[in-house]
Amino acid sequence: MAMKLKERADLYRMMLLIRRSEERLQKLFADGMIPGFLHLSIGQEAVPAGVSSALTEDDTVSSNHRGHGHTLAKGVDLNGFFAEILGKATGLCKGRGGSMHVADLAKGMLGANGIVAAGLPITTGSALAHKMQAKGNIAVVYFGDGALAEGVLHECLNIAKLWSLPILFVCENNGWSEFSPTERQLATSLDKLGKAFGITYKEVDGNIVDEVAGAAGKLITGMRKAASPAILECRTTRVRGHFEGDRQDYRDSDELAGLDARDPIRLAGETLREAGLTDEALAEIAADVEAQIEAATEAAVAAPLPEAGDILADVYTRAEV
Amino acid sequence: MGEMRYLKAVNQALKDAMRDDSTVFLIGEDIGAAGGSFKATRDLLDIYGPERVYDAPIAEAAITGIAVGAALTNMRPVAEIMFMDFITLSMDMLVNQAAKARSMFGGQGSVPMVLRTPHGGGLNAGPQHSQCLEAWLAHVPGLKVVCPSNPAEAYSLLRAAIDDPDPVIVVENKALYAMKGEVPETPERVEIGKARIARPGEDATVVAYGAAVGLAEAAADVMAAEGVEVEVIDLRSIQPWDEACVLESLSRTHNLVVVHEAVEAFGVGAEIAARMVDIGFDELDGPIIRVGAPFAPSPFGKTLEEAYRPNADRIVTALRRTLA
Known part of the structure; x- marks a missing residue:
């Protein structure tokens, strides 16, 4: 079923929102406005934009340390997102999580995660809940090729198949596990694992x-x-380092030089133009996105830091006895 | 409900919780068709069906993580980890995920999951099927840990754990599974974090939890024959623990012994002793003495295991020392 031009433009808009947001974060980080670590997903925006276009608010997703795109594509509030990453009291997590832990449970975003592959069992559990609740909702877990060697991946593929759970395993294979190429991490490949477990596998x-x-x-x-698991392996490109500040001297210059030609936003822009979207329309999308990000940044920069006295809040739901 | 064994009380609590709340479900290894390795979940598959009682593959990390994810998706999972020793495989999901979700996400939602697991020796089960590892979990902000001492407590604490909005680990001493006791027709709704005076006394306080409560009561009998009245506090909940109750008792008895089956060093007793020295220093007439297992893996052989586990004699010796 071919997508309408409007829907394709919406995908472009989401990718651009993710890209420009991360570029803004990159700058804020360089200016010393963001504490902690920052892992950018520049070059990978097509995956969350594409997957989320098939999701409803009641579907659940969970993510990983490189999770800004997954979070934004699930529809979380941009102001709360920026404020969280800047560690402000107005952040989605009141400044307690930061870049690696942005969550919005009301939007079905069960959290980015600082532990590689940890989203897999959590999302498998969410899929089990969806199956029991029988409302047709599904769960999506985003993980990188770096998670393929973790034990819980294999536990979850097994259980998802045994119990026919409605979970989509989305592997963003960018070829790098931190500073190591994937071929040094895994003795097999995800398509073979899919086959071994009898799970539908699709590569794009x-x-x-x-x-x-x-x-x-x-x-x-x-x-x-009909509830059942599936694997979607997305061949993608990590443009920035594992984290901001990583000089990537372990990657050869040919690989880095080729990244631009595969830029998902440039590719989508070209096809949209061919399909009849005008330059004016594209420029309007870009201006809208810039305005949103500008407003979110301004609000986040101006927002107060969390009160030090709130350290004990929310450790438990009820006040301590 | 009359007299029943501890194991039956656990089973009854699960059965009643599942009856009262359709979001409660069970997940664990061999808990369905086999009814559990210790039979705590006997008959529940027949009553509630495979949509609510999940026989999981042997995959503790996934079992625990599934409970976390289901709890974040409006369910109330009760996971069983067959032996507490196996929680090593569940630790990321407990420590980094279940414990932190609420705080890390700024108070959005909570993780209303329960993890039941048996600890303790007495079955010559050896170094990997006997450990008492509750202090690890009590050290993690965001987790709650309870340890029932008798059948009535097993029923009430498990119901409270399932009702609780936060992750609760229910530690059951496997040597107590056969213990018989009265479970009231309308069991008390207990508040997690409140201790219970198991035996009143005015001369010394023994704080214990789980199977150590019975040992403390036996030691109190020995001391009573000598005219010394020992108060026994059943902590019930280890995290949070009832500091006020222990301090109040200490302020009457002025002597304190803390007992657990877990290794003594860096344990629950160390925390209680440190707090009482801090906030109850002026009440102390003697040293606070801990009674626990020596700093060695739990051994297999009969003589070794007997020597390893705390008993009433060692509590009596500790009481005499602090009272001297």
């Missing part, structure tokens, strides 16, 4: 958003009709 060019959206949409529609 993760930098072509229409391809991601089409494949995710088809898999998710099937999962809603």
Whole structure:
């Protein structure tokens, strides 16, 4: 089923929102405005934009340390997102989580995660809950190729298949596990693991958003009709280092030089133009996105820091006895 | 409900909680068709069906993580980890995920999951099937830890844990599973964090939890024959623990012994002793003495295990020392 131009433009808009937000974060980090670590997903925006286009607010997703795109694509509030990453009291998590832990449970965003592969069992549990609640909701877990060697991946693939859980395993394979190439991490490949567990597997060019959206949409529609797991492996590109400040001297210059040609936003822009979207329309999207980010940044910079006296708040739901 | 064994009280609490709340479900290894390794979940698969009683593969990290994710998706999972020793495999999900979600996400939602697991020796089960590891969990902000001492407590604490909005680990001493006791027709709704005076006394206080409560009561009998009245506090909950109750008792008896089956060093007793020295220093007439296992892995052989586990004699010796 071909997507309408409006829907494809929305995917472009989401990718641009993620890209420009992360570029702004990159600058704020360089200016010393963001405490802690920052892992950017520049070059990978097509995956969350594409997958989320098939999701409803009641579907759940969980993410990883490189999770800004997954979070924004699930529809969380941009102001709360920026404020959280700047460690402000007005952040989605009141400044207690930061970049690696942005969550918005009301939007079905169960959290980014600082532990590699930890989102897998949590999302498997969320999928089990969806199955028991029988409302046709599904769960999505985003993980990188760096999670493929973790034990819980194998536990979860097994259980998801045994129990026919409505979970979409989305692997963003950017070829790098931190500072090591994937071939040094895994003796097999995800398609073979899919085959071994009898789980539907689909591979796409993760930098072509229409391809991601089409494949995710088809898999998710099937999962809603009859609960079952599926794997979507998205071949994508990590443009920045593992974290901001990583000089990437372990990557060769040819690989880095080729990244621009695979830029998912440039690719989507080209195809949209060919499909008839005008330069004015594209410029309007860009201006809208810039305005939103400008407003969110201003609000976040101006927002107060958390009160030191609130350290004990929310450790438990009820006040201590 | 009449007299029943501890194990039956656990089973009854699960059964009643599942009856009262359709979001409660069970997950664990061999808990369904087999009814659990210790039979705590006997018959529950037949009553509630496979949609609410999940026989999981042997995959403790996934079992625990599934409970976390389901709890974040409006369910109330009760996971069983067959032996407490196996929680090593669950630790990321407990420590980094369940414990932190509420605080880390700024108070959004909570993780209303329960993890039941048996600890303790007495079955010659050896170094990997006997450990008491509750102090690890009590050290983690965001987790709650309870340890029932008899059948009535097992029923009430498990119901309270399932009702609780936060993650609660219910530690059951496997040597108590066969213990018989009265469970009231309308069991008391207990508040997690409140201790119970198991035996009143005016001359010394023994704080204990789980199976150590019975040992403390036996020691109190020995001391009573000598005219010394020992107060026994059943802590019930280790995290949070009832500091006010212990301090109040200490302020009457002025002598304190803390007992647990877990290794003494860096344990629950160390925390209680340190707090009482801090806030109850002026009340102390003698040293606070801990009674626990020596600093060695829990051994297999009969003579070794007997020597390893705390008993009433060692509590009596500790009481005499602090009262001297």
